[in-house]
Amino acid sequence: MKQVGRRVTGLTNTQLAAGKGTYVNDVVLPDMAFLAFLRSPYAHARIRSVDISAAMARPGVIKVLTGEDAYRDLRPIPEAWNTREIGAKGVLWYPIVKDRVRYVGEVVAAVVAEDRWTAAAALDDIEVDYEELPVVTDPIKAMEPGADLVEPAWGDNLLITRDWIAGDVDAALAGADRVVTGTVRSNRITGVSIEGRGCVAQWDAFARKLTFWESTQNPHPLRSFLAETLNMSENSIHVIQPHVGGGFGLKQPPFQEEPVVAHAAMVTGRPVKWIEERAENFMATGHSRDTRFEYTVGFNADGRVHGLRIKVIADVGAPTALLGWGQSFVTGYSLPGGYDIPDTNVQLYVVVTNKCPWNAYRGFGKDAQSFVMDRIMDHVARETGLDRTAIRYANFIRPDDFPHSQPSGAILDSGNYQGALDKLLKRIDYAGFRALQAQAAAEGRRIGLGLGQELTPEGCAMPGALMISAYDGATVRVAPSGEVTILTGVTSPGCGNETAFAQIAADVLGCKLETIRVIQGDTELCPYGLGNYSSRGTMYGGSATQLAAQDLRNKLAEVAASMLEAAPADLEAADGTFFVKGSPDRSVAFNAVVNQVYRHTFGKHAEGVEPGLESTRYFRMGNIYHQPETQGRFSNYPAWPFGSSAVVVEVDPQTGMVKVLEYTLVEDAGTVINPLLVDANLHGAITQGIGSAMYENISYDENGQLQTATLMDYTIPTAIEMPMFSIEHQETPSPFTPLGMKGAGESGLGSTLGALCGAIEDAFPELDLRITDLPLTPNRVWQSLRTAPRKDGSGFGPSPSPAATGAARPADAVEAAR
Amino acid sequence: MQTTIKLTVNGRARTVEVDSRMILADMLRDQLRLTGTHIGCGTGNCGACTVMLDGRTVKSCCVLAADADGADVLTVEGLYTSPDDLHPIQQAFIANQGLQCGYCTPGMILSAKQLLDANPDPTEDDIRHGISGNLCRCTGYHFILESIQDAARVLRGEPSAPSASITGLRADDVAG
Numbered sequence: 001m002k003q004v005g006r007r008v009t010g011l012t013n014t015q016l017a018a019g020k021g022t023y024v025n026d027v028v029l030p031d032m033a034f035l036a037f038l039r040s041p042y043a044h045a046r047i048r049s050v051d052i053s054a055a056m057a058r059p060g061v062i063k064v065l066t067g068e069d070a071y072r073d074l075r076p077i078p079e080a081w082n083t084r085e086i087g088a089k090g091v092l093w094y095p096i097v098k099d100r101v102r103y104v105g106e107v108v109a110a111v112v113a114e115d116r117w118t119a120a121a122a123l124d125d126i127e128v129d130y131e132e133l134p135v136v137t138d139p140i141k142a143m144e145p146g147a148d149l150v151e152p153a154w155g156d157n158l159l160i161t162r163d164w165i166a167g168d169v170d171a172a173l174a175g176a177d178r179v180v181t182g183t184v185r186s187n188r189i190t191g192v193s194i195e196g197r198g199c200v201a202q203w204d205a206f207a208r209k210l211t212f213w214e215s216t217q218n219p220h221p222l223r224s225f226l227a228e229t230l231n232m233s234e235n236s237i238h239v240i241q242p243h244v245g246g247g248f249g250l251k252q253p254p255f256q257e258e259p260v261v262a263h264a265a266m267v268t269g270r271p272v273k274w275i276e277e278r279a280e281n282f283m284a285t286g287h288s289r290d291t292r293f294e295y296t297v298g299f300n301a302d303g304r305v306h307g308l309r310i311k312v313i314a315d316v317g318a319p320t321a322l323l324g325w326g327q328s329f330v331t332g333y334s335l336p337g338g339y340d341i342p343d344t345n346v347q348l349y350v351v352v353t354n355k356c357p358w359n360a361y362r363g364f365g366k367d368a369q370s371f372v373m374d375r376i377m378d379h380v381a382r383e384t385g386l387d388r389t390a391i392r393y394a395n396f397i398r399p400d401d402f403p404h405s406q407p408s409g410a411i412l413d414s415g416n417y418q419g420a421l422d423k424l425l426k427r428i429d430y431a432g433f434r435a436l437q438a439q440a441a442a443e444g445r446r447i448g449l450g451l452g453q454e455l456t457p458e459g460c461a462m463p464g465a466l467m468i469s470a471y472d473g474a475t476v477r478v479a480p481s482g483e484v485t486i487l488t489g490v491t492s493p494g495c496g497n498e499t500a501f502a503q504i505a506a507d508v509l510g511c512k513l514e515t516i517r518v519i520q521g522d523t524e525l526c527p528y529g530l531g532n533y534s535s536r537g538t539m540y541g542g543s544a545t546q547l548a549a550q551d552l553r554n555k556l557a558e559v560a561a562s563m564l565e566a567a568p569a570d571l572e573a574a575d576g577t578f579f580v581k582g583s584p585d586r587s588v589a590f591n592a593v594v595n596q597v598y599r600h601t602f603g604k605h606a607e608g609v610e611p612g613l614e615s616t617r618y619f620r621m622g623n624i625y626h627q628p629e630t631q632g633r634f635s636n637y638p639a640w641p642f643g644s645s646a647v648v649v650e651v652d653p654q655t656g657m658v659k660v661l662e663y664t665l666v667e668d669a670g671t672v673i674n675p676l677l678v679d680a681n682l683h684g685a686i687t688q689g690i691g692s693a694m695y696e697n698i699s700y701d702e703n704g705q706l707q708t709a710t711l712m713d714y715t716i717p718t719a720i721e722m723p724m725f726s727i728e729h730q731e732t733p734s735p736f737t738p739l740g741m742k743g744a745g746e747s748g749l750g751s752t753l754g755a756l757c758g759a760i761e762d763a764f765p766e767l768d769l770r771i772t773d774l775p776l777t778p779n780r781v782w783q784s785l786r787t788a789p790r791k792d793g794s795g796f797g798p799s800p801s802p803a804a805t806g807a808a809r810p811a812d813a814v815e816a817a818r
Numbered sequence: 819m820q821t822t823i824k825l826t827v828n829g830r831a832r833t834v835e836v837d838s839r840m841i842l843a844d845m846l847r848d849q850l851r852l853t854g855t856h857i858g859c860g861t862g863n864c865g866a867c868t869v870m871l872d873g874r875t876v877k878s879c880c881v882l883a884a885d886a887d888g889a890d891v892l893t894v895e896g897l898y899t900s901p902d903d904l905h906p907i908q909q910a911f912i913a914n915q916g917l918q919c920g921y922c923t924p925g926m927i928l929s930a931k932q933l934l935d936a937n938p939d940p941t942e943d944d945i946r947h948g949i950s951g952n953l954c955r956c957t958g959y960h961f962i963l964e965s966i967q968d969a970a971r972v973l974r975g976e977p978s979a980p981s982a983s984i985t986g987l988r989a990d991d992v993a994g
Contacts, residue, residue: 019854
């Protein structure tokens, strides 16, 4: 049976449903000590002195580490991507701060103790003399001349600015029928894996070997980062990734905590464990998406956009070695999404503030790009009076216009945006919605439909960045007993790529799926690889698995051909049997062929092949362009999945409460290896999108104090808020991966944000309602409603009688526009 | 202060020496090595540490171990004796892909058990409320709801019947 395309349940399901996974907090070593971090309580302060004497005197305390130790014994943390390579400013970031803290949560000291309660108690014994410094929290004020500075040595608060210009936007705007402007803002959020970060370090001074368990997405790059910070050889470090309780991007190194825990194990001679508290997760693991957009868009009466200028202002928090600020870069780089707008000017301002730094989070800036484009398209629809779908159809890049160059130079590999939107409108019966809306209005209920369009570039490769590249490796081996083991450089924090690899290998080898075991996340077992991010796992790990399995298939086919007295090219293999095409009775068992290779190495069937059944292969993506001087272009995202979504909400005009009633997504991430697990990922991504748009918000006060450090304050969706999801796949294969897959890990999120805003607006057809800021809290929605002018000029706020609003616009405008 | 408590955990009588400040979750994990009980927040919000105490679910990060003296505790490990006889709710989560990373799963399964013990034929809304104290960040709850619906069928003596969103079959495919 062909496995690729089957809805196979996850290979790890049984173990995890039994509670028998091993997460990092389940790693227990003899004589293990516990570490706790003292974090800055100030957003910006100079450290005058640190007195650890009382902490050291507390019974049970083994060691206290401060900035003095870190600056003497450790090196700065290497940058996750090379800021100088793209002209950005950087900082020297040490694992423990010595002179100046720049956000609440930055590491000031660490205590190692016999147990974690003693370690936590000893944090209070440490006397730090802080001198408070001016705090920068408002990114707009931070750009004004004379603003207080996060990094005084920089001279301003701009980590990088960048213009991406295509065509002549001034001329295009001047020539457009209409020009409108707008401002929208996506809020500050974080990922909230239910398992926080954590690590365990063990140092063997005799073997000179550090073993390091961490809930990380990237074991091999982490090993390199640790080696550099600890000033050790990489082959002295063994990184093991246990089961990971969710990552979503936020478990990408390098963090301050990792080298501190490793160093603590080395200086104390004890195994050391650190498990992050939830409050630490909120203050120090990383934020994202806090971006303000100011746009000017010109368009004609037919809805065609001519000229788009967007200013992107991202508040990325304090500069560190984390790669998260790069999300703002990707937002600008991937604008204007899936629309063909030849005259476009994107201006990016990446502003630093005294807040927790951004770290990678699902969406990685593509979400913000899709959000602002959806808001702009809805704005144009409102101004032209055309249907929102008509505006999108009028401006989509055409299916025959690929590869397509973005204003940034990024090259979109393939796409069919019209096809996905067609399928969506059919699936939800778009034309029929107005009748439903009118019926609801007659019952006194306000429902609205919103549309989202996402473009989600995946598989990033940055020049000079160790961790961010478009290749990965896999080993496939067949044991003498015929069972198959796959080892990969990519990892799975729960997303299920291991199951996809087994499906791919089963098809190539013709073996049974249940005979395959997948091993990931161990730098001494697995081939070198970069781990999990940018939705790359199946795209690169799966392609490498395919290559390695094909090597073994070729060898086995040669042996089987000899056994069956046929030509290798005439053989097929499936479900553990090799057979001659068209003559299934001329067959030999997969295991019998394997047996020839291992036990009859010098017999007549296997004497012509190299002994052993193991292959390690690396897959390199074919459309990365890093040499503009000879290639004439620079493009670092090779795969561009996309999708169209529709959401139906009900809004209570009295309270501003919004309830999501239905959510439908048509997603196109190329060939789907396992539709069940892709659907599972899409459900999670949509939920994270809805959560971040409606319920979640990271908030700081004007002193840079974090106000949302618990799950009571930062409220992620529960089962009560979420609808059931309706998912459909369109498959436009990548021309550059052997099976055509593009990566689906982040898909589904980007289209939620704009769709929800549009749905709320749509529920009040009598109003000129403009939803511009996230999150869509009841108070914000209520305020927007009561201040929105009625289109008939009769005042402000929703009509008391929704049935009288004529909740209908011509649905057939869709057809007219095509 | 150390204190000795006697309790039943997963049907087995245990005597445990605990610090009076120790929480039940830590006792289960650290002293009894029942690491299927996970800790996600320590403040009773996420539900990963959910266990059953005398037949009703509690968040074991918010219960002192000493308060479980004399109690009957059920953790995820108490739902089976081997991989071949997992509880129907666990089997339903496996077959209906009601989990991804697995971190919230043990607590989620115990909340589902409490729900189905009290209400063998819950509506979708009943299920949503029944697991509203358990946060999952991976699944969006869709397949969890379908898992619990399927488990309810099996526990009522009906055959397992994964929905079209699991099997990928549409109603007309099934009919054919």
